Amino acid sequence: MSKIKLQHTTLNYVFDDFKKEQTILFSNSLGTDLTMWDKQVELLGAEFNILRYDTRGHGKSEVPAGEYSIEMLGKDVLDLLDYLKIQKVNFCGLSIGGLTGQWLGIHAPERLNKLILCNTAVKIGNAEGWNSRIEAVQKNGLDSIVSGTQERWFTPEFVAENKDEVDAVLVKFVQTPLAGYISCCAAVRDADFTAEVSKISVPTLIISGTEDAVTTIKDGGFLMGKIPNSLLAALKTAHISNIEKADDFTKLLIEFIKN
Secondary structure, X not given: OEEEEOOOOEEEEEEEXXXXXXXXXXXXXXXXXXXXXXXXXXXXHOOOEEEEEOOOOOOOOOOOOOOOOHHHHHHHHHHHHHHHOOOOEEEEEEOHHXXXXXXXXXXXXXXXXXXXXXXXXXOOOOHHHHHHXXXXXXXXXXXXXHHHHHHHHOOHHHHHHOHHHHHHHHHHHHHOOHHHHHHHHHHHHHOOOXXXXXXXXXXEEEEEEOOOOOOOXXXXXXXXXXXXXXXXXXXXXXXXXXXXXXHHHHHHHHHHHHO
Protein backbone atom coordinates (compact mmCIF):
# COMPACT_ATOMS: atom_id res chain seq x y z
CA MET A 1 0.00 0.00 0.00
CA SER A 2 1.07 3.55 -0.71
CA LYS A 3 -0.09 6.98 0.34
CA ILE A 4 -0.02 10.10 -1.80
CA LYS A 5 -0.71 13.68 -0.91
CA LEU A 6 -3.12 15.06 -3.48
CA GLN A 7 -4.38 18.60 -3.94
CA HIS A 8 -7.10 18.30 -1.29
CA THR A 9 -6.42 15.10 0.68
CA THR A 10 -4.13 12.12 1.15
CA LEU A 11 -5.26 8.82 -0.35
CA ASN A 12 -4.18 5.28 0.46
CA TYR A 13 -3.98 3.08 -2.63
CA VAL A 14 -2.66 -0.18 -4.06
CA PHE A 15 -1.62 -0.33 -7.71
CA ASP A 16 -0.94 -3.81 -9.04
CA ASP A 17 0.83 -3.06 -12.31
CA PHE A 18 0.80 -6.37 -14.14
CA LYS A 19 2.02 -4.69 -17.34
CA LYS A 20 -1.31 -5.20 -19.04
CA GLU A 21 -2.84 -2.89 -21.63
CA GLN A 22 -5.80 -1.82 -19.52
CA THR A 23 -6.33 -0.88 -15.88
CA ILE A 24 -9.38 -1.41 -13.68
CA LEU A 25 -9.91 1.17 -10.94
CA PHE A 26 -12.08 0.08 -8.00
CA SER A 27 -13.97 2.47 -5.70
CA ASN A 28 -15.25 1.07 -2.39
CA SER A 29 -18.67 1.32 -0.77
CA LEU A 30 -19.57 3.30 2.33
CA GLY A 31 -18.07 1.74 5.44
CA THR A 32 -15.51 -0.48 3.68
CA ASP A 33 -12.00 -0.06 2.33
CA LEU A 34 -9.99 -1.23 -0.67
CA THR A 35 -9.80 -4.78 0.70
CA MET A 36 -13.46 -5.28 -0.24
CA TRP A 37 -12.14 -6.07 -3.74
CA ASP A 38 -9.69 -8.78 -2.64
CA LYS A 39 -11.78 -11.55 -4.19
CA GLN A 40 -11.56 -9.89 -7.61
CA VAL A 41 -7.78 -9.55 -7.77
CA GLU A 42 -6.68 -13.07 -8.72
CA LEU A 43 -8.98 -13.54 -11.71
CA LEU A 44 -8.72 -9.97 -12.96
CA GLY A 45 -4.95 -9.83 -12.54
CA ALA A 46 -4.55 -12.24 -15.43
CA GLU A 47 -6.17 -9.67 -17.74
CA PHE A 48 -5.72 -6.18 -16.31
CA ASN A 49 -3.71 -3.92 -14.05
CA ILE A 50 -5.65 -3.26 -10.84
CA LEU A 51 -5.82 0.05 -8.98
CA ARG A 52 -7.68 0.21 -5.66
CA TYR A 53 -7.90 3.06 -3.18
CA ASP A 54 -9.62 3.97 0.08
CA THR A 55 -12.23 6.66 -0.47
CA ARG A 56 -11.43 9.77 1.56
CA GLY A 57 -12.52 9.32 5.16
CA HIS A 58 -12.17 5.54 4.88
CA GLY A 59 -9.50 2.94 5.54
CA LYS A 60 -6.06 4.48 5.69
CA SER A 61 -6.91 7.57 3.66
CA GLU A 62 -7.05 10.98 5.29
CA VAL A 63 -10.22 12.19 7.02
CA PRO A 64 -10.55 15.85 6.05
CA ALA A 65 -12.91 17.87 8.24
CA GLY A 66 -16.37 18.85 7.07
CA GLU A 67 -18.99 17.28 4.84
CA TYR A 68 -17.91 15.74 1.54
CA SER A 69 -19.56 15.78 -1.86
CA ILE A 70 -19.48 13.29 -4.71
CA GLU A 71 -17.72 15.95 -6.76
CA MET A 72 -14.89 15.94 -4.18
CA LEU A 73 -14.66 12.15 -4.39
CA GLY A 74 -14.61 12.26 -8.19
CA LYS A 75 -11.85 14.85 -8.22
CA ASP A 76 -9.84 12.67 -5.82
CA VAL A 77 -9.97 9.94 -8.47
CA LEU A 78 -8.81 12.30 -11.19
CA ASP A 79 -5.95 13.53 -8.99
CA LEU A 80 -4.91 9.92 -8.32
CA LEU A 81 -4.90 9.09 -12.03
CA ASP A 82 -2.88 12.22 -12.79
CA TYR A 83 -0.35 11.33 -10.11
CA LEU A 84 0.07 7.81 -11.49
CA LYS A 85 0.10 9.14 -15.07
CA ILE A 86 -2.76 6.88 -16.12
CA GLN A 87 -4.78 8.48 -18.90
CA LYS A 88 -7.73 6.07 -19.04
CA VAL A 89 -9.20 3.36 -16.83
CA ASN A 90 -12.15 1.04 -16.59
CA PHE A 91 -13.88 2.38 -13.49
CA CYS A 92 -15.84 0.07 -11.18
CA GLY A 93 -17.60 1.55 -8.15
CA LEU A 94 -20.13 0.10 -5.72
CA SER A 95 -22.79 2.12 -3.88
CA ILE A 96 -21.10 5.47 -3.07
CA GLY A 97 -18.38 4.28 -5.44
CA GLY A 98 -21.09 3.98 -8.08
CA LEU A 99 -22.14 7.57 -7.40
CA THR A 100 -18.50 8.57 -7.89
CA GLY A 101 -18.55 6.64 -11.16
CA GLN A 102 -21.64 8.52 -12.33
CA TRP A 103 -19.93 11.84 -11.60
CA LEU A 104 -16.88 10.75 -13.60
CA GLY A 105 -19.02 9.51 -16.48
CA ILE A 106 -20.78 12.88 -16.64
CA HIS A 107 -17.82 15.18 -16.01
CA ALA A 108 -14.68 13.30 -17.11
CA PRO A 109 -15.62 10.77 -19.81
CA GLU A 110 -12.25 11.25 -21.49
CA ARG A 111 -10.62 9.40 -18.57
CA LEU A 112 -12.80 6.31 -18.94
CA ASN A 113 -12.70 3.34 -21.28
CA LYS A 114 -15.72 1.67 -19.73
CA LEU A 115 -17.81 2.27 -16.61
CA ILE A 116 -19.22 -0.30 -14.19
CA LEU A 117 -21.85 0.92 -11.74
CA CYS A 118 -22.63 -1.63 -9.03
CA ASN A 119 -25.45 -1.65 -6.46
CA THR A 120 -26.06 2.05 -6.89
CA ALA A 121 -28.71 4.52 -8.04
CA VAL A 122 -29.06 8.05 -9.34
CA LYS A 123 -30.19 8.90 -5.81
CA ILE A 124 -29.69 6.59 -2.83
CA GLY A 125 -32.24 6.96 -0.04
CA ASN A 126 -33.54 10.33 1.16
CA ALA A 127 -32.32 13.20 3.30
CA GLU A 128 -34.41 12.18 6.30
CA GLY A 129 -32.98 8.67 6.33
CA TRP A 130 -29.38 9.83 5.98
CA ASN A 131 -29.75 12.51 8.63
CA SER A 132 -31.23 9.93 11.00
CA ARG A 133 -28.29 7.61 10.39
CA ILE A 134 -25.80 10.43 10.92
CA GLU A 135 -27.48 11.35 14.19
CA ALA A 136 -27.54 7.72 15.35
CA VAL A 137 -23.85 7.06 14.76
CA GLN A 138 -22.84 10.44 16.18
CA LYS A 139 -24.57 9.44 19.42
CA ASN A 140 -23.83 5.71 19.57
CA GLY A 141 -20.99 4.93 17.15
CA LEU A 142 -20.85 2.51 14.23
CA ASP A 143 -21.25 -0.49 16.55
CA SER A 144 -24.87 0.56 17.01
CA ILE A 145 -25.76 -0.11 13.36
CA VAL A 146 -23.74 -3.28 12.71
CA SER A 147 -26.78 -5.56 12.77
CA GLY A 148 -28.71 -3.43 10.29
CA THR A 149 -25.64 -3.12 8.09
CA GLN A 150 -25.28 -6.91 7.91
CA GLU A 151 -28.93 -7.22 6.90
CA ARG A 152 -28.53 -4.65 4.12
CA TRP A 153 -25.23 -5.96 2.84
CA PHE A 154 -25.70 -9.74 2.73
CA THR A 155 -28.51 -12.24 2.27
CA PRO A 156 -29.29 -14.51 5.26
CA GLU A 157 -28.16 -17.51 3.21
CA PHE A 158 -24.74 -16.00 2.58
CA VAL A 159 -24.35 -15.04 6.24
CA ALA A 160 -25.24 -18.57 7.37
CA GLU A 161 -22.69 -20.17 5.06
CA ASN A 162 -19.91 -17.57 5.33
CA LYS A 163 -20.07 -16.23 8.88
CA ASP A 164 -16.31 -15.71 9.28
CA GLU A 165 -16.10 -13.74 6.05
CA VAL A 166 -19.08 -11.58 6.95
CA ASP A 167 -17.67 -10.94 10.44
CA ALA A 168 -14.37 -9.83 8.91
CA VAL A 169 -16.17 -7.33 6.67
CA LEU A 170 -18.15 -5.97 9.63
CA VAL A 171 -14.96 -5.58 11.69
CA LYS A 172 -13.66 -3.34 8.90
CA PHE A 173 -16.96 -1.46 8.97
CA VAL A 174 -16.65 -0.69 12.69
CA GLN A 175 -13.03 0.41 12.16
CA THR A 176 -14.09 3.05 9.62
CA PRO A 177 -13.23 6.51 10.99
CA LEU A 178 -16.50 7.84 12.37
CA ALA A 179 -15.96 11.37 11.04
CA GLY A 180 -15.17 10.00 7.58
CA TYR A 181 -18.24 7.80 7.59
CA ILE A 182 -20.48 10.72 8.56
CA SER A 183 -18.91 13.02 5.96
CA CYS A 184 -19.48 10.42 3.25
CA CYS A 185 -23.06 9.87 4.43
CA ALA A 186 -23.57 13.58 3.71
CA ALA A 187 -22.13 13.12 0.23
CA VAL A 188 -24.60 10.31 -0.52
CA ARG A 189 -27.47 12.25 1.04
CA ASP A 190 -26.86 15.25 -1.22
CA ALA A 191 -26.16 13.34 -4.47
CA ASP A 192 -28.85 13.21 -7.15
CA PHE A 193 -27.88 12.47 -10.76
CA THR A 194 -31.44 12.05 -12.04
CA ALA A 195 -31.20 15.03 -14.38
CA GLU A 196 -27.62 14.41 -15.55
CA VAL A 197 -27.09 10.67 -15.82
CA SER A 198 -28.26 10.56 -19.45
CA LYS A 199 -25.11 12.56 -20.31
CA ILE A 200 -22.99 9.46 -19.69
CA SER A 201 -21.78 8.32 -23.10
CA VAL A 202 -19.12 5.72 -22.30
CA PRO A 203 -20.13 2.03 -22.46
CA THR A 204 -21.65 1.22 -19.06
CA LEU A 205 -22.41 -2.01 -17.23
CA ILE A 206 -24.90 -1.78 -14.36
CA ILE A 207 -24.82 -4.60 -11.80
CA SER A 208 -27.76 -4.90 -9.40
CA GLY A 209 -28.62 -7.37 -6.67
CA THR A 210 -32.05 -8.95 -6.84
CA GLU A 211 -32.14 -9.04 -3.02
CA ASP A 212 -30.70 -5.53 -2.55
CA ALA A 213 -33.15 -3.38 -0.58
CA VAL A 214 -30.80 -0.37 -0.59
CA THR A 215 -30.26 0.11 -4.33
CA THR A 216 -32.87 -2.09 -5.92
CA ILE A 217 -33.07 -3.84 -9.26
CA LYS A 218 -35.59 -1.12 -10.17
CA ASP A 219 -32.87 1.47 -9.52
CA GLY A 220 -30.58 -0.45 -11.85
CA GLY A 221 -33.27 -0.53 -14.51
CA PHE A 222 -33.72 3.23 -14.19
CA LEU A 223 -29.99 3.73 -14.78
CA MET A 224 -30.07 1.48 -17.83
CA GLY A 225 -33.05 3.39 -19.21
CA LYS A 226 -31.25 6.73 -18.82
CA ILE A 227 -27.69 5.82 -19.92
CA PRO A 228 -27.70 5.38 -23.71
CA ASN A 229 -24.93 2.78 -24.15
CA SER A 230 -25.62 0.56 -21.15
CA LEU A 231 -26.70 -2.90 -20.09
CA LEU A 232 -27.97 -4.36 -16.81
CA ALA A 233 -26.85 -7.59 -15.14
CA ALA A 234 -28.66 -8.99 -12.11
CA LEU A 235 -27.05 -11.16 -9.45
CA LYS A 236 -28.87 -12.95 -6.62
CA THR A 237 -27.24 -10.86 -3.89
CA ALA A 238 -27.95 -8.13 -1.39
CA HIS A 239 -25.93 -4.88 -1.42
CA ILE A 240 -22.30 -6.07 -1.55
CA SER A 241 -22.59 -8.14 -4.70
CA ASN A 242 -18.88 -8.42 -5.45
CA ILE A 243 -18.30 -10.34 -2.22
CA GLU A 244 -21.49 -12.39 -2.13
CA LYS A 245 -21.18 -13.62 -5.74
CA ALA A 246 -17.49 -12.94 -6.27
CA ASP A 247 -16.79 -15.22 -9.24
CA ASP A 248 -19.97 -14.30 -11.11
CA PHE A 249 -19.28 -10.63 -10.49
CA THR A 250 -15.70 -10.85 -11.69
CA LYS A 251 -16.64 -12.76 -14.83
CA LEU A 252 -19.18 -10.07 -15.70
CA LEU A 253 -16.41 -7.47 -15.52
CA ILE A 254 -14.02 -9.45 -17.70
CA GLU A 255 -16.65 -10.15 -20.34
CA PHE A 256 -17.84 -6.56 -20.42
CA ILE A 257 -14.41 -4.95 -20.63
CA LYS A 258 -12.99 -7.36 -23.19
CA ASN A 259 -15.96 -7.22 -25.57
